[in-house]
Amino acid sequence: MKKLHVLFMLMAVYQLSFAQKTTIQIDLNKKVGKMSTMWAWFGADEPNYAYMKDGKKLLTELSQLSPVPVYFRAHNMLTSGHDTLSMKWGSTNVYTEDANGKPIYDWTLVDKIFDTYQQRGIKPMAQFSFMPEALSTKPQPYEHNWKPGMNYTEIFKGWTYPPKDYKKWADLVYAWVKHSVERYGKAEVESWYWELWNEPNIGYWSGTVEEYCKLYDYTADAAQRALPTIRIGGPETTGPSWNKAADFLKTFLTHCESGTNYVTGKVGSPLDFITFHAKGAPKVVDGHVQMNVGTQLRDISEGFRIVTSYPKFKNLPIIIGESDPEGCAACGMKTNPSNAYRNGTMYSSYTAASFARKYALADYFKANLLGAVSWSFEFENQPYFYGFRDLATNGIDKPVLNVFRMYGMMSGDRVEVKGNQNYTFTMVRDSSVRKKADIDALASKDQHSAAVMVWHYHDDDLKAEDATIEVDIKGFPTQQVNFKHYRIDNENSNSYEVWKKMGSPESPTAEQISILEKAGQLALLTSPSYVKTTNGTLKLNFKLPRQGVSLLRFDW
Numbered sequence: 001m002k003k004l005h006v007l008f009m010l011m012a013v014y015q016l017s018f019a020q021k022t023t024i025q026i027d028l029n030k031k032v033g034k035m036s037t038m039w040a041w042f043g044a045d046e047p048n049y050a051y052m053k054d055g056k057k058l059l060t061e062l063s064q065l066s067p068v069p070v071y072f073r074a075h076n077m078l079t080s081g082h083d084t085l086s087m088k089w090g091s092t093n094v095y096t097e098d099a100n101g102k103p104i105y106d107w108t109l110v111d112k113i114f115d116t117y118q119q120r121g122i123k124p125m126a127q128f129s130f131m132p133e134a135l136s137t138k139p140q141p142y143e144h145n146w147k148p149g150m151n152y153t154e155i156f157k158g159w160t161y162p163p164k165d166y167k168k169w170a171d172l173v174y175a176w177v178k179h180s181v182e183r184y185g186k187a188e189v190e191s192w193y194w195e196l197w198n199e200p201n202i203g204y205w206s207g208t209v210e211e212y213c214k215l216y217d218y219t220a221d222a223a224q225r226a227l228p229t230i231r232i233g234g235p236e237t238t239g240p241s242w243n244k245a246a247d248f249l250k251t252f253l254t255h256c257e258s259g260t261n262y263v264t265g266k267v268g269s270p271l272d273f274i275t276f277h278a279k280g281a282p283k284v285v286d287g288h289v290q291m292n293v294g295t296q297l298r299d300i301s302e303g304f305r306i307v308t309s310y311p312k313f314k315n316l317p318i319i320i321g322e323s324d325p326e327g328c329a330a331c332g333m334k335t336n337p338s339n340a341y342r343n344g345t346m347y348s349s350y351t352a353a354s355f356a357r358k359y360a361l362a363d364y365f366k367a368n369l370l371g372a373v374s375w376s377f378e379f380e381n382q383p384y385f386y387g388f389r390d391l392a393t394n395g396i397d398k399p400v401l402n403v404f405r406m407y408g409m410m411s412g413d414r415v416e417v418k419g420n421q422n423y424t425f426t427m428v429r430d431s432s433v434r435k436k437a438d439i440d441a442l443a444s445k446d447q448h449s450a451a452v453m454v455w456h457y458h459d460d461d462l463k464a465e466d467a468t469i470e471v472d473i474k475g476f477p478t479q480q481v482n483f484k485h486y487r488i489d490n491e492n493s494n495s496y497e498v499w500k501k502m503g504s505p506e507s508p509t510a511e512q513i514s515i516l517e518k519a520g521q522l523a524l525l526t527s528p529s530y531v532k533t534t535n536g537t538l539k540l541n542f543k544l545p546r547q548g549v550s551l552l553r554f555d556w
Helices: 002-020 047-051 053-063 108-119 166-184 186-190 209-226 243-258 293-308 345-365 399-407 425-431 495-501 510-519
Strands: 021-034 041-044 070-074 095-097 103-105 122-128 193-196 232-237 273-279 283-285 288-290 317-324 368-374 413-419 438-445 449-457 467-474 480-488 529-532 537-544 549-555
Touching: 021 345, 021 438, 021 449, 041 317, 047 053, 047 070, 047 108, 053 070, 053 108, 053 122, 070 368, 103 166, 108 122, 108 166, 122 166, 166 186, 166 209, 193 209, 209 232, 209 243, 232 243, 232 317, 243 273, 243 293, 273 293, 293 317, 293 345, 293 425, 317 345, 345 368, 345 399, 345 425, 345 438, 345 449, 345 480, 345 549, 399 449, 399 480, 399 549, 438 467, 449 467, 449 537, 495 510, 537 549
Parallel strands: 021 467, 041 070, 041 368, 070 122, 122 193, 193 232, 232 273, 273 317, 317 368
Antiparallel strands: 021 413, 095 103, 283 288, 413 438, 438 449, 449 549, 467 537, 480 529, 480 549
């Protein structure tokens, strides 16, 4: 009887361990879509950071992520004032007027920003924003003095208003595009994406939706006169799961489809791509951060649904102009405790899991997803690891940047992923990740390589057991492949954990900075090795910590 009891106990342990194993099956011969570089888009409120010390360093690193150009979106490209280190602000002073009201254009700072992009192979998602002081219908007060912890609405000042003269605005648009063609060449400027404004359905725009449509018509007409082949779009509304944002987006699309053009008097307006935003909603629950990836995915889902409901526009490229875990990059974790996810592996695992679901949602809606902008860059001359939503801190790369390095090693076609995972993309969209962990993968195959990204994500930032994972891959065309296993977790590719172990120095020494810079790079978990396949198949077993991400890379 005792032996029988022991046998039942062993069987129970075996069944429990078996149940806890996640099996992921990859078929390299079953294509599901292109492994596009829609992730290779970034942005910031502060355009002037681009040409500053750490900004230039990070832009260089971003350009190295992808074999195709990385795009960068920035606000405040037409805002009055001079280059500044202020958060949620920037200025180029591109437009002033003389005593007689005659326009004066000064491209010095705009050129400085775009030259910095060009020198690093970055392409701009050029934004006509915001209203120059001399053109604003309500210019004073103009510049805000917002600081982290203040009410967000304090940023909305005179730069949010419609122009007092639409023709002067159009002349400015024409002049900027014309100048860009003269400076960078027609072919280069044709490869950019140009847009009007940011989040015009909230305080960023103090006009009506009709006035935005009017401004869009004047902008598009002037831009096309300067460069007939220009690519222009909008409207960069906030998340469409909010009915007011959805209504604004639909009003704009209907205007472009069948409305009367404010400039030409004809039906419709030029539209080459469509933009909207998507944000998650973290909060503090029982003393820990709880993310909400579902909220962000619902924004994306509703945006795709709206765009694809317009027969005229359903095939146009979509750029999710800001696609992030929440809404304020400059709100640090000290003033906003729910943002404490940003320095460590919570941000990196969230990014891996959420971007994979963007591909799936685009497939589901047959949406033409061109880009998903991570509104994350850097904040110049701020405390180390202050908890801003940034990719690097004082030149030290954070774990999240290494997820994009992983994506940069995935190319060709996305291929089939199956197994006993806990979530489908619709489940994550509808319910987020609140019960079991989300342990899943995204896989790609190119002519001479394949890659599998595996994540162990949960909305709750709590410690948990490592996941036991088996990855079964079939479809290798050769008997031997070169295998590399990259990892992001608390021990690998994680400058934040190294900084904490140093004692969280506020002024690291040169030696410490060198150590942190190295820790911020993407690291191999094990040494590269050659592995044999069996009839084109390969089976790998490994453990993955909670909030960890692995990239399995194969070359032949």
